[in-house]
Amino acid sequence: MGCGKNNNNNDVAGIENNNKFHRNCVCEVVRAIKDIQDAAEEDCECPTNCFLEPLGALISPGRRANADTRVFILKTADGSPFHAFFRGSEHSCVSIFFRVEDIFDNCCAVLRVLEPLKFCPPTSNNANQLVTANITKDCCVDLDKVCDVDRFRSTNDCITVDLSCFCGVQCIADVNLRICED
DSSP states (O other): OOTTOBOOOTTSOEEEETTEEEEOHHHHHHHHHHHHHHOOOOOOOOTTOTTOSSTTTTSSSSOOTTOOEEEEEEEOTTSOBOOEEOSSOSSOOEEOEEEEEEEETTTEEEEEEEEEEEEEOOOSSOOSEEEEOOOEETTEEOHHHHTTOOEEEEEEEEEEEEGGGOSEEEEEEEEOOOTTOO
16 A cells, blocks of 8 residues: 555556556545544554554554544645645634545545644733644745644635645644534
């Protein structure tokens, strides 16, 4: 199940080139994330490997039994993170963090945009609180600010993408966003 391997299996998205079928690894990984979110089994690999099962296995030091989302980012051809807009925040309206909601037509997906958050310790002006992590600067993703993100919140904003247009996927965390509650 690796990127760029030849395969004649037509149930996986890919590109036909010189009569050889090449899998699109971003499609494979996002499809695997969806499968893991739905149901998974125990496995031991790199601690942030997107194929790591069960859901919750990316959480250190132990598995969180109630995780319902594997947070990931997608990388474009130039290596920069793909971003999408979301509504409802005072500070930032751009995120690079996603949850897969659906996969269709082999390599298209509906992704939920996740709001990046950071924990603010108490000061004289505030109590412990979560605030939106402002990861943009001059309309671009500020990679220095991405490291401030330590939590995520579900938004009502989704984006439909062609996964074959991306060159990389990186899993960030398994979290409980309470997607199906209420």
